[in-house]
Amino acid sequence: MVENRPLLNLLSHLVLIAGVIVVAFPVYVAIIASTRGPTDFLSGLVPLLPGPHTLENYHRILFSGVSTSGAPPIALMMTNSLVMALAIAIGKIAISLISAFAIVYFRFPFRQLAFWTIFITLMLPVEVRIVPTFKVVADLGLLNSYAGLSIPLIASATATFLFRQFFLTVPDELTEAARVDGAGPLKFFRDILLPLSRTNIAALFVILFIYGWNQYLWPLLVTTDPGYYTVVMGIKRMAEVADAVPQWNMVMATVVLAMLPPVVVVVVMQRFFVKGLVESEK
Amino acid sequence: MSAIAIRGVRKSYGKTEVIHGVDIDIADGEFIVIVGPSGCGKSTLLRMVAGLETITEGTIEIGGRVVNRLEPGERDIAMVFQNYALYPHMSVYDNMAYGLKIAGLSKADIRARVDKAATMLQLQPFLERKPRQLSGGQRQRVAMGRALVRDPAAFLLDEPLSNLDAKLRVQMRLEIKQLQQSVGTTALYVTHDQVEAMTLADRLVVMHDGVAEQIDTPMAVYARPATTFVAGFIGSPAMNMLSVEAAGSRGLTLANGRTVKPRDIRLPEKGRKAILGVRPEHLTPVSGANADLELDVAAVETLGADTLAHGRLAGAANGSGELVARLPGSTQVQPGDRLPLAIEPGMVHLFDAETGARLEELDLPARPARTAKPLAEALNA
The missing domain is CATH 1.10.3720.10 (MetI-like)
Structure with a gap:
């Protein structure tokens, strides 16, 4: 497909970018959420920027688990x-x-x-x-x-x-x-x-x-x-x-x-x- | 010692017999070429010698030992395949060394053998490369090297040159011949290429439909083909075949009603139907009165050294009497010409019209012997 048609190029890029967003956005949200405090996601507005609790969250989940959910580390x-x-x-x-x-x-x-x-x-x-x-x-x-x-x-x-x-x-x-x-x-x-x-x-x-x-x-x-x-x-x-x-x-x-x-x-x-x-x- | 004897070998797949009893005795160090069109069973025969196909009937001996029931690895043979079958993930060195490793040779011994073979084949610079990094000719050499290092009783080569381009093929042909002569190992070589067959062979085996039609030296096969098939297969362009009927002392009656009286050959009894074979190179243009045949030229091929005149026998019915003559390159000839031709003395071959077998009883003793003797006598006198 060695064609030079700017409009087609633009269109195909838009489709591709849309695809990437559909796939990548949930992953991004998951990563952001894992850096936030426990109540941030219950406020109704989903935060889109990293929060300050990253190390704390990961340390807790890896080594002590969440006792209230009956989950081991x-x-x-x-x-x-x-x-x-x-x-x-x-x-x-x-x-x-x-x-x-x-x-x-x-x-x-x-x-x-x-x-x-x-x-x-x-x-x-x-x-x-x-x-x-x-x-x-x-x-x-x-x-x-x-x-x-x-x-x-x-x-x-x-x-x-x-x-x-x-x-x-x-x-x-x-x-x-x-x-x-x-x-x-x-x-x-x-x-x-x-x-x-x-x-x-x-x-x-x-x-x-x-x-x-x-x-x-x-x-x-x-x-x-x-x-x-x-x-x-x-x-x-x-x-x-x-x-x-x-x-x-x-x-x-x-x-x-x-x-x-x-x-x-x-x-x-x-x-x-x-x-x-x-x-x-x- | 490492002679190969193939005795009454037959091969059937289910009910279909593809090889109908072949007998070949191969002397130690001999280079035998099995040649024939595709589907004639030549590869099957070779693979039976290698042990890759079972033998339905008959025996194969290598070095005096019946090998019918031995695995290929136990037969003391080495094989070169058409597509070389190099192990793609191994270096050139490992490819050559693999068989030796399995045979349990010491590391030093393996190295010495591979080095020797690599030197002979000029593969030293490539020992660490993988097969895919080599050119076709080099891969072919590695395949040869893999056979060589094992120092087997016999080399079996299955159309080893058919994947190469024309120029390389000629070069490798020569190398294989020289290599075989220098190591003196018996070789069995399968090809469909008659030039390869003629140039390489000590003796040729011409196969057709699962039968070895003739086993002889290349020159003998060329000079006295045993059947019409051999006559047509060896030689290029193929031998001209004309159906004739013996007309007693007048000679042979051609399809166009004219008679031709070939020299230096006996004539069959009157009324016998036969096939007259004459090679294109044994037809010479002459002046009209001396002509044995007349050729209506339909097409001309100029090859430089030679000119090929294709056409049909003058006066022959359509679809019969196809004729080719090989003329000197300087001959001026055009389509539409009628070319008077003479058959060189002693160059006529007569075959039975039914079986295609050579009418050997009509052959006179070979010509050189006859001419040489009077000459010697004349000198002595």
Whole structure:
């Protein structure tokens, strides 16, 4: 689109700026609110400039929590969320790499059936199978544990499917060259397939980390012990206090903190996988 | 030692047989080129030797050892692929060293071997680069180097030059030949390019529809093609084929009713239908009275050194009697001309009209032997 039409340029910029405002404004309000005192947001007029209570708010929410909302210190919830998100992301990638490897590179009976079984589970998100899954997890005694938080969410077809598609694009001749070089299946997987999948792994890690981090319904069901609460749950609990006014400054401070890890992951990994994408050109 | 023996090898995919029993004996250090049009089974045959395809029937021996059931890595072969199949995430050095690492060689040993191969292939400055940072020719060299470092019993090359541009192809062709001669390793080379086949091969295997139609030296394949397919495939432009009927001592009757009497070849019995083959380069323009054939020129291609006159046999019906003559570059010829041509003595090939097989019983002993002897006698006298 190498056109020089000032009016069109202006229009497209306006649309883009409007889009940015729609997305960024709530985030801005959240950041502002987290720097204000507890009553500033109840006065009817939403303040748009930072207030003086930043350090105080963050210190309190991180290390002592808001006792009136029954919320433990956010630092603990952040750790829980981090453990859960990492376990889900890493677990999913590890399992789907291996199952995609099996489906693409080995001829075994019922291979197609195995693939389709995995594929069909794509149609069943967590919410649909949540009751039976809860029953299984409860019977296994995994309630209120990191295993209970992460293992049921590790099983999913999306990543397997993506890796399968990627493995299918790896030239057969590369596999054959490895065979001629004397590499067995595991050496081929480790020395060739895994390094080639680096960029896909990075991209999936970003997506799955955020997926794990943002889980709400599942942690709500399987945890009753505040020691295993995740941060996304925590926000909801604090905003929904009974017989009291929510402390919006605290809620917003939690929101800002909850946003940080995904942002960090995106920023760090993006550089890595964009580089990978550019390198794999040609 | 590291000879390859292919015995009665067949390959079927389900019920479709694609290779119908091929026998080739390859001597140690020999450069064999398998040539044929696409879909003739030449790559499949090579891949069976490599162990990348199963062998439906027959046996393949490498160095006296039947390898039918061995993995490619255990066959002591190295393969060069058409698209080189370099590992994109490894440096040139690692690409060459990978097979050796798996074989469990010591670091120092690997370094020594890779350095030696890199020096031979002038890859020293590029050892730390990734394949994508190399040009096509350099990648080709790395693929060769990967084969070379393993010091295998045989090199298997699957159209290794077809991804290069024309100039580089000629250069690499020469390099491959020299390399193979200097290391003396048996090589099996698959190509569809007849020039590559002719220039590289110690012996050629011409394949067609899953059958090895002729296995011989390039010159023998050129001079005495075993079938009409081989005759048409080797040589450019392709050999002219005219259907003829034997007319006893008068010679052979052409489709246009005229007779031609080729020299230095026996004639088939009267009434036998045959195919007369003559290469464009063996037709010479002569004055009208001495002509064996007349060519109605339809198109002229000037190549500089040569001029190709395309057309058809004078008087032949439409759709038959296509004829090409390769004339000296200085020849003045225009479309519409009628060109009287003579067939050089001994340059006629006769094939069975039904099977396309060469009528070998009609061939006289090769010409040089006959002319050389009287000359020697004359000198001695």
